[in-house]
Amino acid sequence: MKKHNYSAGPCILPQEVFEKSAQAILNFNDSGLSLLEISHRSKDFVAVMDEARALALELLGLEGKGYSALFLAGGASLEFLMVPYNLMKEGGKAAYLDTGTWAAGAIKEAKLFGETVTVASSKEQNYNHIPKGYTVPADADYFHCTSNNTIFGTQMKEFPSVDIPVVCDMSSDIFSRELDFSKFDLIYAGAQKNMGPAGTTLIVVKDEILGKNGRIIPSMLDYAKHIKAESMYNTPPVFPVYASLLTLQWLKNLGGIAAIEKINNAKAALLYGEIDRNPLFKGAAAVEDRSNMNATFLLNDEAHAATFDAMWKAAGISGLPGHRSVGGYRASMYNALPLESVQVLVDVMQALEKAI
Ligand code: PMP
Secondary structure, eight states: OOOEEOOSSSOOOOHHHHHHHHHHHHSGGGSSSOGGGSOTTSHHHHHHHHHHHHHHHHHTTOTTTTEEEEEESSHHHHHHHHHHHHHSOTTOEEEEEEOSHHHHHHHHHHTTTSEEEEEEEOGGGTTOSOOOSOOOOTTSSOEEEESEETTTTEEOSOOOOOSSOEEEEOTTTTTSSOOOGGGOSEEEEETTTTTSSTTOEEEEEEGGGSSOSOOOOOGGGOHHHHHHTTTOSSOOOHHHHHHHHHHHHHHHHHTHHHHHHHHHHHHHHHHHHHHHHOTTEEESSOGGGBOSSEEEEEESSGGGHHHHHHHHHHTTEESOBOOTTTOSEEEEOOTTSOHHHHHHHHHHHHHHHHHO
16 A cells, blocks of 8 residues: 655655656666666757756746756755855855754855855744844845755745845755745755655756856866756766656646645645644644645644554554654655645544544
């Protein structure tokens, strides 16, 4: 039986992506060859990379707007240092919003390159909300934020209007909701939530912000070099890119981000409705900042944990325990998780209420 997979990442992907990518490993495009045994420079794979890059821009509404899309290796964590390497001037400074473990990781790397101003932080409250009312220094080289905090279950609903480049780590909510993506100058996202398997990172960058910081950048860390090489500067992670393409095609066929956002809203409303109604549970994050991707919640009385855990496991649910820094539970409701899976969890929460 297929499990109801609430894993925070790597995570559930559309079933058709699993099936089509398995097929491509056996016989890619009816070529008699596996996707894994052909040259990345072959016509068939170059077509995959080209389509994946174009489709990412199309889905974000950024086609023809001066942006380039790259599929690189190294994870979102590599972007923590590629961003300052490419955008922070020698002797310059950058502004960061500290909303969680990953934001803090990005700040740590930026400090290696120059003055790094943390404009606001919710660390003292265990990152249970998104700070507001902060000021971004107008003379910073860029502003960096994290749109969705995977561990703590908070999500930015508003982004500051600033006149400096805006960089956003969208690893855990890319392609999940409509935003004016043209307000961002650089977006990055590890594939392993809403896009594909681990192993590649999508970078969407406005070309005009590059090449201006005066640093000598090692080739593999230089966005401009990767753009010039059409995301093939070296051998790309062919399987993660192919599976990402399949997921992007799935999303396009579904009606794109607008369509998936409606489903994501329905899933989040169903689960948060139950968390708020059920006297046994409470949410971990500030209500106005709750994430539609990762819902963090706790039992009011830990004594019920063993019963609840046994019940959700028996219902075929997987991946529900919270991150150790929050405890309790985290239901990750990425794009590919169906509404029916959320209903199963809600039914278990209601059954627990009846059982005790
Ligand atoms: N940013 C966010 C928001 C994340 O959730 C994660 C990982 N889950 C990362 C960055 C780090 O990603 P990676 O493991 O691909 O380096």
